[in-house]
Amino acid sequence: MSVFDGRVLGAPLRKRYDVAVIGGGITGVQVARHAAGRGLRTILIERDDYGSGTSAATTKAIHGGLRYLEQYDFGVVAESVSERHYLGLAAPHLVQPRSFLLTAYDWSTPPAPVLGAGVALYEAMALRRNVGVPRDIRSPRFRWIGRKKLLGQVPWLDPEGLVGAWRHDDTLNIHPERLLLAILNSFVADGGTAVNHAEVTGLLGRPGERIRGVQVRDTLSGSVENVEATVTVNAAGPWVADVLGDLAEDAGVRVKQAKGVHLFTRDLGNRDAVYVRGRNGRHIVVNPWQGRTLVGPTDTPVDGDADSVDTTVEDITLLRETLDSVSARPLVREDVLDTIVGVRPLIDDGSDTYTSSRRFDVRDHALNGLSGLFTVSGGKWTTGRKMGEKVIDTVIEASHRHLPPTRAFDSRRLSLSTSFGDYDTVRAAFEAAAARRPEAGLPRDTRVHLARLYGTDHEKVLALVAADRTLAARLGESADIAAQAVYAVTAEAARTLADVLDRRLTVGTLGLVDARVASRVARLIAPLLGWSADRRQAEVDAYLGAQSARVGVIDEAFS
Structure with a gap:
């Protein structure tokens, strides 16, 4: 799978894994994190970009689900308030x-x-x-x-x-995109491997056989590779049935x-x-x-x-x-x-979407003649940690004869790998961060902005500025700077303009991006990605075109 090497996060690609997880939203990332935490060789495969689907479209809240009390869904509420607390302990710079x-x-x-x-x-x-x-x-x-x-x-x-x-x-949830990447960083810090812009186009195996992995198409180059795995976990959110293809009906998956x-x-x-x-x-x-x-x-x-x-x-x-x-x-x-x-x-419990439970379900497809394959459905951002834990517990219990021995892993009070550690206040953590790498010459507000987004990895962004002062320039009216765009491509596997603007920086999450900012970021990342002038302009045009389409709908709604 050398075609993916330029955007592989974490451990180098292997020929075979213990667990392959499909889907890079909060569900897939937490499942992968807990698989790696248990000591299993794990790969996470995302069709587009991490958090580019449901996980980015939030109210910016990690909540216990107060309105579910009205539906007498006490179990979901009790679990949610506990998980809300654990997320706050894991990343207090991003969850407040x-x-x-x-x-x-x-x-x-x-x-x-x-x-x-x-x-x-x-x-x-x-x-x-x-x-x-x-x-x-x-x-x-x-x-x-x-x-x-x-x-x-x-x-x-x-x-x-x-x-x-x-x-x-x-x-x-101050920046959901950055929180998801922080959890992803914890996964790769535990030995996991992640690759984006890689679409699962088929399962390796047929009904009556053990599923032995997935077929993957590089959506940027078109190349197709096989990824072998003892266990495959389908955590593709709204796309779980698409992953299963013709097998979805036989597998009993309804979302x-x-x-x-x-x-x-x-x-x-x-x-x-x-x-x-x-x-x-x-x-x-x-x-x-x-x-x-x-x-x-x-x-x-x-x-x-x-x-x-x-x-x-x-x-x-x-x-x-x-x-x-x-x-x-x-x-x-x-x-x-x-x-x-x-x-x-x-x-799909028969109720309407407004009153449907936010519980989750993990299905072992051995019952459908597809052993080694599991599908996760339901759930929400707040309970993603617990969901990942329960899914991997289920997988290990069902597949222990095929998997290597595992270790204990309790993530409830575990800080994320880039969190600042034991500070009495978040302000104290930011004050300490603001004193790092003085040679970067950045103002305090920019330093705090970077510390909030990247945690301890903000020093890597500061190092880029220290090496090239032009990268200290602000991007439009946002607090983002040019170095973040470079870091997004060189260290965070961003491969499109939208990856950078919408999910690595904050500028794309603050409303419409000015055409001048979009063009400037494209010019920054084009040489790093080997884009031609035509490709660079096509990325800008596609991004701005999507914005224009949304504006058109808003205009029509108020006309």
Whole structure:
């Protein structure tokens, strides 16, 4: 598989693995991490780029799922609040508390007292949420916020019928793309191998035989290689049935797809996240983030190819209708900067996508005559760690006769490989980071920005600046600098302009990217990737074209 060598992360490619994991979203990355943690030789194969699908289309929240209490899904909530805590311990520079205001109107169902009882139960489930957490990011107790004070904090709320809000703390996933890469780094630090832009096009083996790996096509060169593995775990999210191909029906894999769309708006003025139910019965979160606001998500069923799912006028209309029903003024076109869309894989339990459980399921296909093959469906960002742990426990129990001996691996209180370690406060960690590599000559705010994104690896970015001062230049109005684009290609396996802008830097997550910034980044990475002038321009045109298409839908929705 030498065709992949330029973008292989971690251990060099082998001819054979103990475990091959398909899918580089949060599910696949956590499954791979726990396989490597148990001492198994593991490869992670991602068709596009790490986190480029569902895992990037979030509300920027790691949450316990308060609304699932309303559905009596206590197991999911209890597990979620525990996993929220473990993620905060693993990466406190990327996972921090965020206050949520659970609003109540006189027409709300359930009414304010019942909401309060639910919040109290929710907080009781997270009784130990501050244990081991740095002092400056600990969560306060929940409390009631009266109508007058609430309107001062959330100026856009409709005052008519407003009673107040219950304030409680969940957690902000500050940069989901970077958090996923941090978890991926922990996987490769434990001896794992990861390769992106590599599509699984078939399974090695037929029904009645043991599956012995996968056939992989390099999506950049078109080359096809076989990857042999004792166990194959299909963790491709909405694409799990596509991976199985003609075997999906026989394997009994059914995944219900739910489209989640967010509006990305200017700063609407609230400093805390607002969790509100509109008059149409829909819940949305209005979450301030990086000087902007995320409004969403929708949670609507979709059929067919997950790759073809885009934001539609109907999606935008649904979000506007929900928000406007509790807002003092309607959302206008000038408010909306961009949209975000993702497809969530849900277990097909017969319910609609809005009320479907966020539990997960791991299926051993030995029951279908496909031994050595497992498929994971369902789940969510917050419970990804537990999901990875349980999946690998299941795999080892079912396949122990075929796998080498394994070791114990407890990731619950384990810091990620690039986290800063034992600091009393996150601020102290950043202060220490800001003093590193003074010869780079960068201002403190840039250094803190890099420390937050890369953890201890930020020093590698500083080294690039120290060697070439031109790489200290800012990219547009973002806090990103040119060195990050170089690092994305040389150290983080980015291979397209979108990989760099949207999932290695932050500039592509802050709304529409200016054409000048897109062109500048393309010029930085083109020589590193061997792009011709035509290829470089094609990358820019494709990126800007996708942006224009989203703008067109927004314009139509407000016309």
